[in-house]
Amino acid sequence: MVQGFNIIIGIILKYYKTYKGINYIPITDMDNFCGLVGENGIGKSSVLEALDTFFNGRAWNYNTTTKKRGVDYSEPQIVPLFLIDRESLSASVQDLARELHEVTIGGVETDVNSANKANYKIFAEHRNRLSERVNLEEKYLIPIGINHCGDIATSIFNNRRLVEVVLGQSSNSETTSLDEVDLQRYQPLLQELKTLIEYIYIPKEIDSNSFTKLETKEIQVLMGETLIEILSTRVTAAQIQEINSSLIEFIDTLSDELEDYSYRTPTDRQQRLKKNDVYNLIIQAFFNTRRLHKKQGANWLEISALSSGEKQKAIVDIAHSLLNKHRSKGSNLIVGIDEPETSLHMSACFDQFDALYDISRQCMQIFFASHWYGFLPTVEQGSTTVITKKEDHHFFDQINLSEYREQVKRLATSSRGRLPYDIRLKSMNDFIQSIITSVIGDNPFSWIICEGSSEKVYLSSYLKDLLQDKRIRIVPVGGAKEIKRVYNHLSTSYEDFKKEVSGKMILISDTDEELVNYKVSEYENLKCKRLVLSSEDKITRLVNIDSNPVSPATEIEDCLNGKLFLETLRLFSEDYSELVGFVNDIDLVSDELDVKFALDIKSSEWEKIKRFFDCEGVKYRFARKYVDTMKQDHAIPSWVLEVRKMLE
Known part of the structure; x- marks a missing residue:
C-alpha cells in the first residue's frame, strides 16, 4: 500500500490527441489539487484521457499527424513523472527507481539533443520550483511511461545521462539513448507503480446512470472494495456449503423416488455451486437491478431523470461521500474529472469545486479540466496549469495557488502575449x-x-x-x-x-x-x-x-476566547518551548474576556507569541486544535455573536 505523499508532478505527451510532437506539461509543484484551464480544444481533457490510457488501457487517441503518417513515424508516448516516497516502493525496484531519479535530478540541458532542449528547459524550471518546496533527497522523481506498443518509454530522459547510469561512463560515446531492449529493465518498476496506484477518469459526456451502478469498476474503486470482496464477508463459504448440501440432499431424494433415473451433470463428478457462481448470481439479481436515486422531497428520483447539472453534481457527491465515509484510505487513488461545472447553475459552481477540494484531501491526487475560474482566488493550496496555444505550439504556465496573485502578475509580464485574457479578471x-x-x-x-x-x-x-x-x-x-x-x-x-x-x-x-x-x-x-x-x-x-x-493592530488570534486560547497554546508549549514555553506559568485574568484582555503577560512575551504564529503552518494547526478543544462552557466572543445576529 502506498504510504506518505505521492503525486504525479507532470506528464510528457507525444502525438496524443491534441498534442503534436513532444510536450512536457507541468502539473503541480507539491499539492494534489490540480487544475487544467484554457480554451476549448486546447488539450485539457487530453491529459486526463492519456492517464486513463496509461493506467487502465483506454484506447490510444492519436494525434491527426499519427493518423495520417502512422505510428512508426510519430512514435506516440505517455510518460508521467512520479514523485514517490522512497519507502512506498519494494526493495526489488529500489535500484531501478534510483537510476531514473538520478537522471532527472542530476540532468542538465546539454544531456538532450537540440530537438528536446525546449521541453527539457520547461522541466528544469519546474524541477527547480519543486526543489524549493520538497526535499528531493527523500523521494524519487521517476519519469516512466509507455509507447503505443505498451513498451517502456522515458521520452526526453532517455538520453546520454541514462546511458551512462545504466551502461557505465565507458560506454560508446556515440550511444545517446537506450534501445527498447535495455529499457525493458524498468518493466518491474512500471508494473509496481501501476499496481500501487488506481486511477478513475470521469469524462464530461459520461453516462451517469451507468457510471453510478454498484457493479461498475469506478464505483468499486471509490468504495475501496469489489462487490466480490463485499459478498465474501456477507455470504460465507459455510453458507454456500450448506446450500450445496441441501440441494444435493434434494437431488438424492428425487433420485430415490425416480429409481432408475437421476438428475446429473454430464461428468461423473457432480458439479456443486462455487462461490463465484453464487456471487455472480447475487450481483445480477440483487445489485444489477438497483439504480442510484436522489431524494426529492418525499419522493426518490432515478438519476437518469435528473437535469444534466444535477447528474454532474451527483457524480461528485457520490465520489465525495464514498471517499470520505466508506473507503478506508485513498492515498493510492487518483481521480480525473473533465469539466465538473458542466451544466451547473453558476451559483452551484463554488460548492462543486469545494467538494473537489475536499476529495483531493482524501485521495492521492485529483486532476480536473475546467472553464470555471472562480476557484482560483479561493483555494489556498493547489495548482493550476494554464494551457495556451500559439502558432501550432502549446505553452504551459503552472501556477501554485498559494501564491496565485503574485504568480499571475509575473505570468502577465513573462508570457509575451500568450495568455488570451487576464486570468485574474x-x-x-x-x-x-x-x-x-x-x-x-x-x-x-x-x-x-x-x-x-x-x-x-x-x-x-x-x-x-x-x-x-x-x-x-x-x-x-x-x-x-x-x-x-x-x-x-x-x-x-x-x-x-x-x-x-x-x-x-x-x-x-x-x-x-x-x-x-x-x-x-x-x-x-x-x-x-x-x-x-x-x-x-x-x-x-x-x-x-x-x-x-x-x-x-488586531488579528483573529487576538479576538478568541482567552481561556480556550491559553489551553490550546499550552498544547504547543513543548514543541515550541523557546517561543511559548512560558505559557504554563502565566495567569488568566478572566474566563470570558478575549485573548488580549484575558492574559496577564509582558510585551516581550506577546512578541514571542506573535513569532510563534509566524512559524510555517502554525496558524492553521493552532486553529484546528482550538476548535477541537472547545467546550460548551467556553464563552463565545461578542464579535462572533454579532456575526450570528447579522446572519439570523
Whole structure:
C-alpha cells in the first residue's frame, strides 16, 4: 500500500490527441489539487484521457499527424513523472527507481539533443520550483511511461545521462539513448507503480446512470472494495456449503423416488455451486437491478431523470461521500474529472469545486479540466496549469495557488502575449457571479468572506449550527487587500440587484498595522467589517472598514476566547518551548474576556507569541486544535455573536 505523499508532478505527451510532437506539461509543484484551464480544444481533457490510457488501457487517441503518417513515424508516448516516497516502493525496484531519479535530478540541458532542449528547459524550471518546496533527497522523481506498443518509454530522459547510469561512463560515446531492449529493465518498476496506484477518469459526456451502478469498476474503486470482496464477508463459504448440501440432499431424494433415473451433470463428478457462481448470481439479481436515486422531497428520483447539472453534481457527491465515509484510505487513488461545472447553475459552481477540494484531501491526487475560474482566488493550496496555444505550439504556465496573485502578475509580464485574457479578471468575475446568483431568490445562500483558512476554521466551528440550516458558505480569499477587491466587485453588482438580494454577504478583515482603508456603503445585505480591539470596554469590536478606531493592530488570534486560547497554546508549549514555553506559568485574568484582555503577560512575551504564529503552518494547526478543544462552557466572543445576529 502506498504510504506518505505521492503525486504525479507532470506528464510528457507525444502525438496524443491534441498534442503534436513532444510536450512536457507541468502539473503541480507539491499539492494534489490540480487544475487544467484554457480554451476549448486546447488539450485539457487530453491529459486526463492519456492517464486513463496509461493506467487502465483506454484506447490510444492519436494525434491527426499519427493518423495520417502512422505510428512508426510519430512514435506516440505517455510518460508521467512520479514523485514517490522512497519507502512506498519494494526493495526489488529500489535500484531501478534510483537510476531514473538520478537522471532527472542530476540532468542538465546539454544531456538532450537540440530537438528536446525546449521541453527539457520547461522541466528544469519546474524541477527547480519543486526543489524549493520538497526535499528531493527523500523521494524519487521517476519519469516512466509507455509507447503505443505498451513498451517502456522515458521520452526526453532517455538520453546520454541514462546511458551512462545504466551502461557505465565507458560506454560508446556515440550511444545517446537506450534501445527498447535495455529499457525493458524498468518493466518491474512500471508494473509496481501501476499496481500501487488506481486511477478513475470521469469524462464530461459520461453516462451517469451507468457510471453510478454498484457493479461498475469506478464505483468499486471509490468504495475501496469489489462487490466480490463485499459478498465474501456477507455470504460465507459455510453458507454456500450448506446450500450445496441441501440441494444435493434434494437431488438424492428425487433420485430415490425416480429409481432408475437421476438428475446429473454430464461428468461423473457432480458439479456443486462455487462461490463465484453464487456471487455472480447475487450481483445480477440483487445489485444489477438497483439504480442510484436522489431524494426529492418525499419522493426518490432515478438519476437518469435528473437535469444534466444535477447528474454532474451527483457524480461528485457520490465520489465525495464514498471517499470520505466508506473507503478506508485513498492515498493510492487518483481521480480525473473533465469539466465538473458542466451544466451547473453558476451559483452551484463554488460548492462543486469545494467538494473537489475536499476529495483531493482524501485521495492521492485529483486532476480536473475546467472553464470555471472562480476557484482560483479561493483555494489556498493547489495548482493550476494554464494551457495556451500559439502558432501550432502549446505553452504551459503552472501556477501554485498559494501564491496565485503574485504568480499571475509575473505570468502577465513573462508570457509575451500568450495568455488570451487576464486570468485574474476572469477568476474574480466567475467567483463574484457565483456569489451574486446564489444570494438571489427564495432559498438563498449567505456568504462570509474572510482573510485566511484559520479564520474559516474558527468561524465554521462557532457557526456550525447555522451552516446547514442557513445555507452559509465561508470562504478565505487571502488577505485584507483581496477582501477589498471582492467588496468592490460585490458592491458594483449589488447596486444592480439589491432589490432581489435576499442572502447575506459579510466580509471580515483584520486591522493591520498598515491599514487597508477604503470607503464602504451601508447596504442591508452586504456588510464589510473590520476586527479591532477596544481597550475601553475590553472587547473586540466589528467596525466598518473606514470607521474608527484604526488601531491597535488586531488579528483573529487576538479576538478568541482567552481561556480556550491559553489551553490550546499550552498544547504547543513543548514543541515550541523557546517561543511559548512560558505559557504554563502565566495567569488568566478572566474566563470570558478575549485573548488580549484575558492574559496577564509582558510585551516581550506577546512578541514571542506573535513569532510563534509566524512559524510555517502554525496558524492553521493552532486553529484546528482550538476548535477541537472547545467546550460548551467556553464563552463565545461578542464579535462572533454579532456575526450570528447579522446572519439570523
